Amino acid sequence: MTRLLAPPRSDRELVGSLIDSSTALLAAQTHDVVRFAMGAPSEDLMPIAELDEAFATARRGRYDYGDSAGEPRLREQILRLAAEAGAPTRDERVLVTTGGMQGLDLAFKLCLDPGDLVIVEAPTYTNGHATALSYGAEVLGAPTDADGLVVDALPGLVERAGRLPRAIYTIPTFQNPTGVTMSRERRVRLLELAERWGALVIEDDPYGMLRFDGDPAPSLAQIAPDHPLVFQVRTFSKTIAPGLRVGWIDVDPELRERAVAAKQAMDTCTGVPVQHGVAAFLEAGRLRPHVDRLLPLYRERKDAMRRELDRVFGDRVVATDPEGGFFLWLTFTGELGGLDTEALFPDALAEGVAYIPGPAFTVDGSMRDALRLCFATSSPERIAEGVERLARAAERTAGGGAGGVR
Numbered sequence: 060m061t062r063l064l065a066p067p068r069s070d071r072e073l074v075g076s077l078i079d080s081s082t083a084l085l086a087a088q089t090h091d092v093v094r095f096a097m098g099a100p101s102e103d104l105m106p107i108a109e110l111d112e113a114f115a116t117a118r119r120g121r122y123d124y125g126d127s128a129g130e131p132r133l134r135e136q137i138l139r140l141a142a143e144a145g146a147p148t149r150d151e152r153v154l155v156t157t158g159g160m161q162g163l164d165l166a167f168k169l170c171l172d173p174g175d176l177v178i179v180e181a182p183t184y185t186n187g188h189a190t191a192l193s194y195g196a197e198v199l200g201a202p203t204d205a206d207g208l209v210v211d212a213l214p215g216l217v218e219r220a221g222r223l224p225r226a227i228y229t230i231p232t233f234q235n236p237t238g239v240t241m242s243r244e245r246r247v248r249l250l251e252l253a254e255r256w257g258a259l260v261i262e263d264d265p266y267g268m269l270r271f272d273g274d275p276a277p278s279l280a281q282i283a284p285d286h287p288l289v290f291q292v293r294t295f296s297k298t299i300a301p302g303l304r305v306g307w308i309d310v311d312p313e314l315r316e317r318a319v320a321a322k323q324a325m326d327t328c329t330g331v332p333v334q335h336g337v338a339a340f341l342e343a344g345r346l347r348p349h350v351d352r353l354l355p356l357y358r359e360r361k362d363a364m365r366r367e368l369d370r371v372f373g374d375r376v377v378a379t380d381p382e383g384g385f386f387l388w389l390t391f392t393g394e395l396g397g398l399d400t401e402a403l404f405p406d407a408l409a410e411g412v413a414y415i416p417g418p419a420f421t422v423d424g425s426m427r428d429a430l431r432l433c434f435a436t437s438s439p440e441r442i443a444e445g446v447e448r449l450a451r452a453a454e455r456t457a458g459g460g461a462g463g464v465r
């Protein structure tokens with residue numbers, strides 16, 4: 060029989076997102092579930108009234124096709140934000156994207172040929188490495204510790220791979236999934252290596268503005284302003300609301316021109332009414348006060364989660380201690396050492412708590428005894444309840460033999 064359609068691309072290339080699938084899974088649950096899984100601000104902390112007000116301010120042309128680079132009024136606000144953050148940039152470097160995800164898609168689309176090597180952090184943001192895979196990358200995980208990516212491990216990895224990476228994908232500040240932040244020294248060293256190898260450094264920074272403790276870490280783009288190899292990906296998803304689907308990239312102007320062309324072939328422009336809504340929100344000076352209101356709450360929630368983990372699990376877990384962002388990373392140790400977090404998941408869900416298992420964040424399915432917890436979405440009381448449920452499920456799975464402790 061004649062084939063009328065081209066064959067689909069292989070499953071290996073088009074990997075979906077376990078994180079996104081869990082949104083649907085969680086929505087289907089009818090019992091009470093403490094949600095530590097998704098990395099989104101909870102609705103009660105979104106600036107909904109202010110957004111509604113911003114969206115209500117009508118503007119001519121807001122229902123037309125827009126400039127593929129983004130609405131000028133929003134780009135102006137993005138430049139203002141960057142300057143306020145001490146990382147001034149220029150209009151010819153900025154392109155408004157449909158969320159941070161489109162920034163990542165553009166980064167990999169523009170720099171990769173099938174078979175190219177991409178270095179990612181292990182663990183890393185699932186949708187980031189899935190995007191690299193969708194462009195045919197060979198993805199190599201590099202170790203991380205409490206100071207982020209272990210940059211000194213990269214030359215050895217590259218030597219063993221026998222070829223240079225085309226891109227290094229990193230989330231240096233309040234990393235997803237671990238919450239850790241890369242030290243300044245490592246950032247500088249990473250830029251040196253990228254220059255030596257001619258590799259694009261994709262700096263994915265959705266959480267940088269959400270620091271509730273410690274001293275600010277300069278972004279890679281700040282350490283090396285105008286560097287042609289630094290591709291910065293930003294989003295308003297975590298600071299305002301993810302459903303807006305508005306982000307931006309800050310890149311070399313030549314690369315930005317190519318990104319504009321690529322975006323024209325994807326979605327022409329990011330939704331124009333939404334860009335105007337976000338611009339009006341920013342023009343009214345709403346973002347900084349909103350974030351300032353959130354930060355003490357996030358600190359309180361992170362502290363509550365670490366305190367409850369310590370109280371309920373004691374030395375049976377180790378957890379990271381982030382200074383910002385949404386997540387902490389938990390690894391089972393001691394009596395619970397080796398507990399398989401994928402096997403634990405159905406028990407945990409039945410018990411009424413959800414998280415994302417460690418292997419979702421690795422290219423090779425490793426880190427089975429670890430999991431990601433989002434502390435940002437739940438109140439301290441719900442966090443206490445969720446951690447207790449997690450402990451009951453862990454004890455049951457560990458005691459149950461099959462599928463439990465390896």
Ligand SMILES: Cc1ncc(COP(=O)(O)O)c(C=O)c1O
Pocket residue numbers: 098157158159160161184187230235263265294295296301304305306
């Ligand atoms: C590290 C990282 N990069 C990118 C994104 C995607 O951002 P957006 O929802 O704006 O597409 C996320 C969202 O979870 C993220 O955590």
